[in-house]
Amino acid sequence: MASEPEALQHSFEDGPSGQRLALRGALLTSSLGSFWRTLERLDEKSVSDLREIDASGLTDFDSNGLALLLSLQSRVRAAGGDCPLTGLEPEAQKILDQLEERLAAEDVPTPPQKSSFVVAVGESTLRFFQDLRTLIAFVGELTLSFARALRHPSTIRWRDTLVQAELVGVNALPIIILLGFLIGLILAYQALIPMQEFGAGIFVANLVSLSLLRELGPLMTAVILAGRSGSAFAAEIGTMKVDEELDALETFGLDSRRYMSLPRVMATVFMAPLLTIFLNLVGLMGAIAVMLGQGYAVSAFIRQVKLQVDYVDLLGGLFKALVFGLLVAGIGCLRGFQTGSGASSVGVSATRAVVSGIVLIIAADGIFAVLYNTLGI
C-alpha cells in the first residue's frame, strides 16, 4: 500500500570545524546494511573529525535506523569528539532521546568470557569426577532402596513394575532375537573359515557357545537395553522434571527418585538375565544354521557345547547381565533426574544416558573379566 521508500544516500562534506555527514532518503532496517558497513570501515580519525550529522533529508525512519545514528554518535564521543544530530523530526528526536536514556541508565554485563583450553580441560575433568561421584552415590542409594523394598515387598509398586517389565523385556524381544541370531551366525561363519583349514570346523561350536554365554550375550543385551530403555527412562523422567511433575510428587510427600526409579530398575534387573538367555539361545541357533549348511550334524554341535560350557559359565554370564541391567537402568533414571530445563535438555539427557550406560557396561565388563579370572570361574 505504501510506495517504495526512497533509497538511503549519504555524503561526507567538509565544513569549517570538521566533517559533516548528510543523510537523505529512508533510514529503515531493510536498507541499513551497506551504510552500517561503510560506517564500520571509518577509521578513528575520520570518526573523531565528524562534527555534525544532518538528518534533515530523511524521509522515513524506524527505531533501528535511529539505533544506527546512536551507535555512530557514541563512537564519536568515545573518540573524544562530539557530533550533534540536526534536522531530525521531533518524533524521531523523542525516540532517540529515549534510546539514549536507556543507554545511560544502566551498564550491560560484559559477555561471558570463553575459558582457556587449560581451564576447560580442568573443568571437564572436575565435572567428570563429580559426575562419577554422583553416579556411585545414586547406585548406592538405589541398592539400599532396592534392599529395603525386598524386605518389605508390600511397598513395591508391582503394577508399575510389571508395566515396565513389559516395556523393557517383552517389547525388546524381537530385536534381541534378530540381533542374537545374526551374532551367532556371523561369529560361526567367520570362525569357520580359518578353523576348517586346520580340520577343526566342529570346534566352532565351542568357540561360539563360550563367547556367547560368558561375554557377548550379556554385553549385547545390555547395549540394547541402554539404547532402548536407558534412553527412554531418561527422556520420560526428564520430561516429567521439565513439566514439574516430579515436584508434584515431592509435594505429596513421596520420594520422587525412589518412586520413579525403583519400578524401572527392578524391571530391568529382572529382565536383563531373561533377555540374555533368549539372546544366547537364538545365537546358538544362528551358529547351528551355519554348521548345518557346512554338513555338520546338530547332535555333534550340541555335544561340543555340552563339553565346553557348564552352568557356571551360564550363571556367570547371567549375573553379569543382572549387574549391567542395574547400571543401565540406574544411569537412565539418574540422567533423567539431572535434566535441566527446556526442550533440548531432555534430548541431551537421553543421549547422555545411552553414552554413559555403554561406558559403564564396558567398564564393569572389564572388572568382571579380572574378577572371574581371579576366582577361577
Added chain:
Amino acid sequence: MTGEPVIQVSDLCVAFGDNVVLENVSLDIEEGEVLTILGGSGSGKTTLMRHMIGLREPQGGSIRVLGRDIARGGADLEAARRDMGVAYQSGALFGSLSVLENVCLPLQELTDLPGSACEWIAQLKLRSVGLGQALYRLPSELSGGMKKRAAIARAMALDPKILFLDEPSAGLDPITASDLDDLILDLARSLGMTIVVVTHELASIFKIADRAVILDGARRTIVADGPPAELRDHSDDSFVRRFFRRESSNESTG
C-alpha cells in the same frame, strides 16, 4: 498512507472439526491503532490472532494484511509476514540461544546488517524491555515474565509495521506490566506501529487501547467494538457490562 485499513478481516469463519469457534467475524484495524482483543477463556481470542498472522487457514472469509490477502498462504503471506512481529504467550524463545542471540536471530537472517549492528540493535531492544542485565542468559534461566519481555523484544527486532502481542502482561508484576504498557504506547505513538494485543488485564486495556473488541464464546463473534471506556460506560450488552464489572466472571461463560 492511503487510509486503507492495515488489517481487514471479513466474514471470518473458523472451526476445529465440528466445533465452530468464530462465525462471520469482521474487523478493520487502522494504521497506528492499538487494538485489544478481549474475551473469556476459550472465546477464540488467540485463534483470531493466529489467523491474522496466517498460522491457520480459515474455513471461510478473507483476511487482508497491508493490502495482501493472506488467508490462503503463499507469497502474499510471506511478504506480509516481513512486516509483522509476534510475541507468543509462552515466549517461544529458542532454548539453545542466549537472550541476545534470540533477538539477533531475525536481524541476522532477514537483513543484510553486519553482526555487530545486529547485536547493537538487539541490545537496545532488550534494554527497552528492561532486560539489559540478562543479555547473556539462556531462556531457561529467566522467569516467566522475563521470557515474555524477551519475546516482545524479539518481535520488535525488525521494527515491524504491525506488532501482535498474545497476553503480554499476564503474569507480570504491576511495575513491569505498567512499563510494558508505556513501551507499547511509545511504539504506537512515535513509530506509528499498529499493535494488536490479546489480553485480560483491564488496567492495561484502559491505559493503552484506542479500541477494544470483545469476543463472546457463546455467540462466537465480536459483540462489542469501540474505545474501552465507552464500552464500559455505555454498552447495552449484558455480557460486555459483566465483562467490565468483573472480568473473571467470564471464565464460566467463555
